[in-house]
Amino acid sequence: MLYFEKPRQLSFLSTFPLDLTKTRLQMQGEAALARLGDGARESAPYRGMVRTALGIIQEEGFLKLWQGVTPAIYRHVVYSGGRMVTYEHLREVVFGKSEDEHYPLWKSVIGGMMAGVIGQFLANPTDLVKVQMQMEGKRKLEGKPLRFRGVHHAFAKILAEGGIRGLWAGWVPNIQRAALVNMGDLTTYDTVKHYLVLNTPLEDNIMTHGLSSLCSGLVASILGTPADVIKSRIMNQPRDKQGRGLLYKSSTDCLIQAVQGEGFMSLYKGFLPSWLRM
Numbered sequence: 001m002l003y004f005e006k007p008r009q010l011s012f013l014s015t016f017p018l019d020l021t022k023t024r025l026q027m028q029g030e031a032a033l034a035r036l037g038d039g040a041r042e043s044a045p046y047r048g049m050v051r052t053a054l055g056i057i058q059e060e061g062f063l064k065l066w067q068g069v070t071p072a073i074y075r076h077v078v079y080s081g082g083r084m085v086t087y088e089h090l091r092e093v094v095f096g097k098s099e100d101e102h103y104p105l106w107k108s109v110i111g112g113m114m115a116g117v118i119g120q121f122l123a124n125p126t127d128l129v130k131v132q133m134q135m136e137g138k139r140k141l142e143g144k145p146l147r148f149r150g151v152h153h154a155f156a157k158i159l160a161e162g163g164i165r166g167l168w169a170g171w172v173p174n175i176q177r178a179a180l181v182n183m184g185d186l187t188t189y190d191t192v193k194h195y196l197v198l199n200t201p202l203e204d205n206i207m208t209h210g211l212s213s214l215c216s217g218l219v220a221s222i223l224g225t226p227a228d229v230i231k232s233r234i235m236n237q238p239r240d241k242q243g244r245g246l247l248y249k250s251s252t253d254c255l256i257q258a259v260q261g262e263g264f265m266s267l268y269k270g271f272l273p274s275w276l277r278m
Contacts, residue, residue: 012076017065018277019072021053022270023134024231028052029269031261032247032254036238049272060137068133070151075126083119087111111201116182117175123252124174125167129154131235162243169243170234173251184223185278189216217278225274226267230254 028047047055056064090111120127129151136146148154158166193204193212202208230251237247248254258266 001219005187011206012073013062013066013069014068015277016072017053017132018273020056020065020067021049021135022130022228022277023232024052024056024138025049025270025273026229027135027138029262029266030233030236030247030258032233032257033246034061034261041163055197056137059141064137066111068130071126071129071133071154075123075130076153079119079123081119082122083115086118087115090114105190106188108190109183112182112186113179116178120173120175120178121168124171125155125158127174127231128158129168130234132231135236144202145185149241158243161239161241166239166243169245170231173227173234173254176251177224177231180227181224181278184220185216188219190215192216212276218276220278221275225271226255229267229269233258 052066060067061142091107095107095111132147133151133154136148140146148157155167162169177277189212192206192215196208198204203213233254234245234248234251237245239245250255255267264271
């Protein structure tokens with residue numbers, strides 16, 4: 001897992017538009033919006049990844065592809081730091097290495113999942129602000145008032161309306177996603193890389209790393225996208241003056257409404273940009 005951290009940091013800004021596009025796709029066609037009396041579910045027709053990205057550029061401006069990048073940077077720092085510290089502690093103190101200095105795969109998987117859960121829980125407030133700010137451009141196009149003047153105003157407003165608890169809205173599907181993504185990422189990467197080195201002419205080089213990353217990203221996206229969709233919708237839903245959600249009572253309620261109103265595949269909206277970014 002630590003091998004991935006530096007490349008991810010270097011590619012963070014360049015791949016952020018994929019994250020924004022993913023979030024916009026996850027919100028499209030949201031069936032629960034009909035309960036607010038706004039009429040149709042969606043004011044714009046459903047668009048795929050490329051058309052969504054182009055639509056943002058044409059309708060909002062090129063730089064809006066990085067809308068929400070500031071809280072995303074905060075989230076990246078908190079999540080990566082929390083995950084790495086937790087993983088190192090689990091590896092060295094809790095699990096420990098075997099007598100031959102080998103670290104078993106099952107320990108790596110469990111450690112990675114637990115580290116991902118803790119890191120994501122700590123970073124939940126930044127993720128919440130990121131998702132809501134990513135949707136501000138869409139709200140403006142729909143003629144709705146903007147919720148925030150900036151990232152710090154967003155934190156302050158959410159805290160004032162929902163208290164400390166409000167900053168952790170959507171934390172349950174958020175940590176579920178982190179656990180599933182880390183499990184799929186670690187196990188698939190190690191398994192595929194081990195298989196390629198032993199059964200093909202490939203050596204442990206950039207090609208092997210690339211193929212292993214492609215496969216691990218695919219599995220991680222398959223496992224984590226449904227929880228990511230639910231997380232994003234809970235975080236972005238309108239709230240009353242007490243900070244309570246107006247669309248969803250819980251993660252389970254959001255899941256049921258999405259499947260019943262939009263079909264099972266609605267849980268995989270935003271899958272392609274999510275996979276490409278991973």
